[in-house]
Amino acid sequence: MIYLLTFVLFSIGLYGVVTKKNTVKIVISLVIMEYAVNLFLVLLGYRKGGIAPIMEKGQEIQEFAAATVDPLPQALVLTAIVIGLGVLALMVSLCIRLYEKYGTFDISEMKRLKG
């Protein structure tokens, strides 16, 4: 059920990428898709009633291993979030440049891009 809601969020982003004309709207849709994928990966590692993967002082390793959530997706999603920021900065700078050149954010009015 939770997975399904995440997939709905992803689909909304995909719809925005396919149907919108404004470049900033397309960037925003891509950001929403990225959020959905990150959330899905972290959901996959969740354990019912689990604790955060941080050891407390004096805690037995066996006891910790029986209660913690999966730390591997968390580590990889951490990387993905930061890379997403870099990609967003690149996309937005492209948008600003296109706006300076054509005076609009609308992709159907950027005539010289048509092949």
Place this chain on the structure above:
Amino acid sequence: MVEMLGLLLIFMIIGAVIAIETKNLLSSVISVGAVGFGLSIAFLMLRAPDIAITQVVVEVLCLVILIRATISRDVTGISCDREFFAVVCAAVFLIAIFLFGIKALLALPEFGTPVMLLIKSAPTNTYISEGLKQTGAANIVSAILLDYRAYDTLGEATVLFTAILGGLAILRRKAKKEVTQIVEDKE
């Protein structure tokens, strides 16, 4: 717990729909900020404090960058949609993808049972049981990030550096000065 997460996800979905469908670019950006902070709370509820903190920081930067792109541009009322046929095509394909996606999601294990419980030889089990002894880090996430998969983090830094370098190269203004000078010299 699961119900709270569901409510939060519904909030995020509403925010995403508003962000995509509203006519004003600035309110669109603000709505995407609401989605991002909701995501941060969801990470916190999923027992992932490191990602929640990173998500807040990244979200603030993301908002700053997006507002920089949209503010002081005089185009606010924009984006009539594409032609009717294109929207219908997109909707049909989206529904098809959605149906296949539901089929794939049903094959996953139940929510709340991570893969590391089902597969005993998964690398995560080693990281959890040996992490403190081998790396000396109490936080297993940072043990994975900075020790077991340190090359991955190095690659991440490289990608980030390259992306920012690309952005600077795109935004640079004095690009063609030397070329025009050469042309003038020839004339």
